[in-house]
Amino acid sequence: MMESYPKITVVTPCYNHGRFIEQTITSILDQNYPNLEYIVMDGGSTDNSVQVIEKYQKHLAYWISEKDRGQSHAINKGFHHSTGEVMTWLNSDDCVEPGSLHLIADHVRRYPKIGAFVGHGRIVDTTGREIYFRKAGELTFERFCQWLDGGDFLQPSCFFRRSAWELVGPLDEHTHIAFDVDYWLRMAKCGVQFQAVEALLSTSLSHGTAKTTAFRHHMVIDTAVVVIRAGGEKYVRKRLDEMATQFSYYEANYNMIINHPVVKAVLPLVRLFIKPAARWKDVTPWW
Structure with missing residues (x-):
């Protein structure tokens, strides 16, 4: 029965990622999860991104291509259109591993007091070679403050309840790189409990146009800013x-x-x- 599967919302922000977004979309659709709400928010791409999205539009709960104020704004807009009990965002050059949504749904049912679930994640280069693997470790506010010293996890491997999003509010649209770290810190400060999922949930692609590759020094500074802001x-x-x-x-x-x-x-x-x-x-x- 459908009610035994919590509705999972996935929002994909996209801007000129026509080379990558099809793999992202199919990684979600190929989950064959029966209660999926998939939303794609394109920022007015000038490449073939829209054509790729249109190819899969019958499988999408909502999509639009229009100018936005950045990635966090696009994600917030997507969440505004969402109704899922469980939420996440998946960037247009990332993928979820097979079976991930079913596994998250199982954890959501088994652990009703947990607000966010974090699995393992990995980063690969354009040849598919694994260049980084991150296990879900200690998931506390203090550990998130040590994000630059091993307290990190990979964002695509995190799923959280709508109740956590309603408690914490939207992503900070003034933080353009470390807005995910800012969000985990805010969640933890608000008392949201995180739990590790002992499985690989996502794969991220490292390529020449990836924001965190081109601006890794800026990323360090941006992360430091949000950690300081959190105390x-x-x-x-x-x-x-x-x-x-x-x-x-x-x-x-x-x-x-x-x-x-x-x-x-x-x-x-x-x-x-x-x-x-x-x-x-x-x-x-x-x-």
């Missing part, structure tokens, strides 16, 4: 000190490295953070 400054201070020292080296060797593409991408942040580590403790963060 976990002591957990990221050492990492910020180390970055300040590195950026001082970059400044001293400016002419040699200025044309490196990574440096160009984060140069405005580099200039903000160029301070000797010894002086860093006396600086008031701009955020």
Whole structure:
């Protein structure tokens, strides 16, 4: 019976990911989960993304292609249209592993007091070679504050109850990279209980246009910002000190490295953070 399967909402935000989104979509549809609500929010793509989405539109609960204010805004819009008891988002270059939705549904039924479930995840390169595997470890607020030092998990492997989303509210649309970390911290601070699922639930793709690859330095800073905002400054201070020292080296060797593409991408942040580590403790963060 359908009521024995909790409705699972999956929202996929997309922008110019026509090369990848079909694999993402089929990874969800091939779950053959009987109570699925799949929503795709395209941000006005100019490649073939819309054509791919249209190919599968009869299987979608809702989809639209229109300009948005970024990834977190697109996800929030998708959740606004959702009705599922269980919720997650799956980026348009990620995939869920076979059987994941059924496994999550089983955990949702068995553990009614748990608000969020986190499984293992992995990252592969464009050849399919595994380059990172992350098990679901300790899932507490304190551990999430140590996100930059091994307290992390992979977002596509996390599913949460609608009750948790209603308690915490929408994603922060002003945080463009670490908005997932911000959300887990907010959930934990609100008392949402997390539980590990001892199974591989998702695979993420690392490629040249992946946001977290192109802006990994920005990602570290963005994560530090949300941890500090949550009250976990002591957990990221050492990492910020180390970055300040590195950026001082970059400044001293400016002419040699200025044309490196990574440096160009984060140069405005580099200039903000160029301070000797010894002086860093006396600086008031701009955020």
